Amino acid sequence: MMNYIKTIYYIFEKDILLELKNKDIISSMLLFSLLIVTIFSFIINPAADYKSEIASGVLWIAIVFSGLLGLNRSIVIETMDETLTALMLAPVDKSAILFGKVLSNTFFMIAMEFMIIPAFTVFYNINIFASSCLSPIIFISCTYGFCLLGTFFSFMASKTKIGEIILPLLLLPILIPLLLAGIQSLSSCITGENLENIYKWIRVIFIFDLIFTVVINAIFEYIVEE
Amino acid sequence: MKIYRILDIFVLISIAIALYMVFIYAPIENIMGIVQKIFYFHVSSAWISFMGFSVTFICSILYLYTNKPLFDYVAYSSVEISLTFCTIVLITGPIWAKPIWFVWWTWDPRLTTTLILWFIYVGYIMLRKFIEDEEKKARFSAALGIIGFIDVPIVFFSIRWWRTIHPNVIQKGGGGIAPEMMNTLLLSILAFTLLYISFIIKRVRIELIEKDLKILKKSFM
Amino acid sequence: MNNPFIDLVGVHKHYGEIDALKDITFSIEKGTFLSVFGPNGAGKSTLLKIIATQITPSKGKIYYNGKDGKHLENIFRKNLGIISHKTYLYSSLTVLDNLRFYAKLYNMKNYKKRIEYLLKKLGLYEKEFDYVKNLSRGMSQRAAIARALLHDPSIIILDEPFTGLDQSVSNLLSKILSEELKKNKIIIMATHNIDLGYKASNKLAIMRKGNLVYLDKRENISIDSFKEKYIKLVKYKDAYEKI
Numbered sequence: 001m002m003n004y005i006k007t008i009y010y011i012f013e014k015d016i017l018l019e020l021k022n023k024d025i026i027s028s029m030l031l032f033s034l035l036i037v038t039i040f041s042f043i044i045n046p047a048a049d050y051k052s053e054i055a056s057g058v059l060w061i062a063i064v065f066s067g068l069l070g071l072n073r074s075i076v077i078e079t080m081d082e083t084l085t086a087l088m089l090a091p092v093d094k095s096a097i098l099f100g101k102v103l104s105n106t107f108f109m110i111a112m113e114f115m116i117i118p119a120f121t122v123f124y125n126i127n128i129f130a131s132s133c134l135s136p137i138i139f140i141s142c143t144y145g146f147c148l149l150g151t152f153f154s155f156m157a158s159k160t161k162i163g164e165i166i167l168p169l170l171l172l173p174i175l176i177p178l179l180l181a182g183i184q185s186l187s188s189c190i191t192g193e194n195l196e197n198i199y200k201w202i203r204v205i206f207i208f209d210l211i212f213t214v215v216i217n218a219i220f221e222y223i224v225e226e
Numbered sequence: 227m228k229i230y231r232i233l234d235i236f237v238l239i240s241i242a243i244a245l246y247m248v249f250i251y252a253p254i255e256n257i258m259g260i261v262q263k264i265f266y267f268h269v270s271s272a273w274i275s276f277m278g279f280s281v282t283f284i285c286s287i288l289y290l291y292t293n294k295p296l297f298d299y300v301a302y303s304s305v306e307i308s309l310t311f312c313t314i315v316l317i318t319g320p321i322w323a324k325p326i327w328f329v330w331w332t333w334d335p336r337l338t339t340t341l342i343l344w345f346i347y348v349g350y351i352m353l354r355k356f357i358e359d360e361e362k363k364a365r366f367s368a369a370l371g372i373i374g375f376i377d378v379p380i381v382f383f384s385i386r387w388w389r390t391i392h393p394n395v396i397q398k399g400g401g402g403i404a405p406e407m408m409n410t411l412l413l414s415i416l417a418f419t420l421l422y423i424s425f426i427i428k429r430v431r432i433e434l435i436e437k438d439l440k441i442l443k444k445s446f447m
Numbered sequence: 448m449n450n451p452f453i454d455l456v457g458v459h460k461h462y463g464e465i466d467a468l469k470d471i472t473f474s475i476e477k478g479t480f481l482s483v484f485g486p487n488g489a490g491k492s493t494l495l496k497i498i499a500t501q502i503t504p505s506k507g508k509i510y511y512n513g514k515d516g517k518h519l520e521n522i523f524r525k526n527l528g529i530i531s532h533k534t535y536l537y538s539s540l541t542v543l544d545n546l547r548f549y550a551k552l553y554n555m556k557n558y559k560k561r562i563e564y565l566l567k568k569l570g571l572y573e574k575e576f577d578y579v580k581n582l583s584r585g586m587s588q589r590a591a592i593a594r595a596l597l598h599d600p601s602i603i604i605l606d607e608p609f610t611g612l613d614q615s616v617s618n619l620l621s622k623i624l625s626e627e628l629k630k631n632k633i634i635i636m637a638t639h640n641i642d643l644g645y646k647a648s649n650k651l652a653i654m655r656k657g658n659l660v661y662l663d664k665r666e667n668i669s670i671d672s673f674k675e676k677y678i679k680l681v682k683y684k685d686a687y688e689k690i
Contacts, residue, residue: 003554010551014537017548021539021578077537086535086594089501090552091524149373156366160356169352170370173345174377177384184388204384215376222290223369225503360462444465 007092011100012107018077019108025073029066029112036062037120055126056187060179062116067109067146068168074105075154075163084158088224095220098151105147113139131192137202138189142182145209149174152216155224181205230427237424240417244410252410261325266411268318270418271311272340278308278422279347279375286371289364296430298364301371302354303429305347307422312344335386342381346374452477452633453498453602457507460493467493469657471507475650477601480624480634482644485654486681491637492606494654498635499529499604525553528600530608530620534591538580542571542590545579546597553598565593569619585616592620596627603627605636609643621647641677645670655681 019025040058044051078084087097117128117139128135153170157163185201188194248266255262285301288294319337320330331337350370357363403411451474460468468490475481483491496502497509500520509516511523529535536545543562550558566572569589579587595603603624609617624647628634638644645651645665651673653661660680668676 006554007552010548014540014548017544018537018539077539081536081538082533083535083537085501085533086529086549087552089499089524089527089529090549091521091554092552093521152369152373156353156369159359159362159366160353161358162356166349166353166356169345170349173342173349174373176342177377177380180384180388200387204380204387208380211376211380212373215373219290219369219372223365225365 004093004096007096008100008103011087011097012103015074015101015104016107019104022077025070025108026111028073029070029108030115032069033062033066033112033116034119036065037116037123041123051124052126052191053187055120055124055190056183058124059117059120059128060183060186062120063109063113063143064146064172064175064179066112066116067143067150068171070108070112071105071147071150071154072164072167074101074108074151075158079158084155093221094224095217098155098216098220102144102147102151105151106144109143109147110140113143126190128186128189130190131195132189132198134198134202135186135189138182138185138198138205141202141205141209142178145178145205145212146175148209148212148216152220178205178208181208230424233420233424233427237417237420240413240420244414244417247410247413252406253404255407258326261322264318264322266414268315268322269411270414271314271318272336273415274418274422275308275311275315275340275343277419278304278311278426279343279378281426282308282371283375286368286375289368290372295360295364298367299430299433300426302367303426303433305350305371306429307425309344309347309351311418311422312340312347315340316344335382335389338385339378339382343374343378346370346377350374451475452512454510454513455498455507456510458497458504458509459506460490460497460502461505466657468497468504471659473652473659473662475633475635477633478628478631479650480628480648481636481650481652482648483635483637483652483654484639484641484644484677485637488656489654489681490657491654493657495604495606495635495637499527500524523602525598526601528595528598528603529606530592530595530603531606532608532610534579534587535594536579536587536590539578541576541578542566542582542593543575545590546593549594549597555598558597561597561599562593565596568623569593584611585613588612588616589619592623596623600632602633603635605634605638607638608636609638609640617643641674642670645673653677653680 037058040062044054044058075084078087088094090097121127150167150171153167154163157167157170160166181201181204184194185198185205188198188201244266248263252263252266254260281304282301285297285304289297289301316337319332319340323332324330350367353370354363354367357366453475455471455473458468458471459466471494483494485491493502497504500516500523503517511519516523536542537548540548546562546565547558550562555561566575569592571586571589571593574582574586574590577586579590582590605624608620612620621643624634624636628649634648636644636648649665651661651663651665651668652659653676661676
């Protein structure tokens with residue numbers, strides 16, 4: 001058990017080190033999300049009354065699409081010199097390698113969210129803590145679910161010829177309950193409507209995360225055998 | 227050989243009966259008129275596609291567990307067939323909805339879930355298309371078959387719960403259903419089920435024959 | 448003395464309708480340096496990958512020290528080192544970063560001394576803080592060898608290791624391999640280079656179209672006879688089939 005956790009940590013540490021040297025994952029995610037936020041300002045009027053109703057959706061779209069970039073980048077690094085093969089040959093549980101990357105991807109996305117949310121607040125004049133302090137929980141749990149399935153699919157996508165295309169195609173439909181819950185609960189945090197539902201949405205997110213953590217842990221070893 | 231023929235005859239008979247029941251036996255619905263008869267095709271297709279995807283789910287698990295290629299063939303064939311029926315659901319839905327509710331698409335929980343299901347399994351087909359290694363193809367498809375299927379109830383319940391909070395969308399159905407209509411529906415589902423079984427047997431056999439053919443070709447080279 | 452450490456019994460591997468390996472049965476004892484020769488597509492890489500537990504056989508079994516390979520994976524991999532033409536190193540990290548990472552991953556205690564020793568031995572001592580992407584080809588190969596030998600594996604598997612290597616690294620690798628062999632390890636190498644392979648090994652094998660068509664101790668055959676044998680076994684049959 002200790003070895004399992006240590007393995008997760010070493011993979012996480014290595015990914016952080018790589019990012020410190022490359023500085024390309026978080027920065028490209030941040031830039032992309034800023035662009036999306038900007039483009040959306042042409043679609044919805046940031047001064048309009050209805051903006052608080054859609055703000056949550058806009059923010060989540062920005063996060064999801066830049067998250068896809070980050071996932072891609074993270075797995076491409078492993079395919080360049082076949083380091084992924086080397087990892088799979090190490091005397092460790094393969095799912096520990098997966099969860100190590102899930103952890104580092106989650107960390108990168110949360111780091112990006114840390115920066116995009118203030119920018120969003122400035123651009124749209126929206127306060128995500130307006131009606132509830134539960135927003136951080138929503139962001140963290142949704143991001144974990146996104147990275148859990150996203151990292152899993154990115155492992156698969158890296159073995160196909162069109163990895164960058166197949167990743168969003170596979171990932172997004174499956175993530176819909178998570179996105180729905182994330183958008184709705186954040187929206188309640190912003191507008192103050194339907195506050196009592198926030199807990200239920202958060203429960204949906206937690207259940208989603210739990211079910212797929214178990215399922216992916218169970219099937220990952222079978223998937224990466226050759 | 228003979229078993230397949232017998233099955234096919236049953237399929238033809240049951241479809242003929244079903245068509246008769248749909249168009250002649252079942253009464254014309256009061257409010258919606260003759261367009262309502264699409265409902266039999268729509269609901270039957272939905273049931274069959276869902277059943278087909280559960281077959282894929284089970285075969286995916288069995289494949290990962292036993293590594294027997296047959297399970298992969300059945301899983302994949304089932305996706306192909308179920309996806310076709312799923313498309314029928316998505317097409318008959320708007321055809322039914324427009325004359326009656328005056329909108330093409332209703333975004334109600336069942337239709338929306340079917341749409342998402344459609345995306346998931348189109349992804350399955352695409353994934354298979356872009357992997358060459360047979361074993362990887364089978365394993366990855368199995369993973370998707372399992373994850374996709376587990377996701378579907380979560381999708382359905384979250385959207386349905388969301389719609390109860392924001393009930394500004396046209397809800398279908400509710401209200402009673404005449405006994406003749408119920409019989410017709412049940413028979414339609416039976417006919418489609420037999421059709422599915424017939425299709426999947428044919429599809430898997432085609433797959434097996436193709437594999438044999440490839441092996442034969444190789445040994446001549 | 449002759450206790451087989453790796454046993455392959457009836458190993459088959461097929462990818463769809465392609466038979467990469469057909470009915471491979473042989474044993475490898477400790478202290479063996481086996482070179483596997485054969486044309487492209489003969490199945491050398493597949494064989495090595497199966498021994499390395501990277502791939503599982505479609506049929507047949509592998510035994511490591513008498514125990515079924517299926518259940519042994521992680522225990523076996525602790526003792527396995529792999530060298531191929533890919534470096535398995537992160538190009539944006541330094542040599543030292545890479546080695547430290549793999550040392551931790553392989554659960555090595557006191558890896559600092561081992562890393563220092565390997566850096567010296569492979570002539571990397573000046574380059575440890577260099578990023579792998581900035582190293583010359585020869586240097587990155589040395590780093591790859593260091594990575595493979597980091598945890599002092601008792602089984603070393605090499606897939607065409609000499610391809611594209613410059614002379615100095617080539618010599619260094621040969622020297623290191625013969626030293627490792629003296630420690631009674633198992634070394635298995637797939638190569639095109641008959642001269643290098645013959646000199647380095649004490650057992651020779653030839654593969655063709657998934658079959659093991661020749662396996663014998665090196666002492667039983669001279670290099671010239673072996674080359675003849677190779678041409679006969681590999682090229683002759685090809686010519687025959689074209690008729």
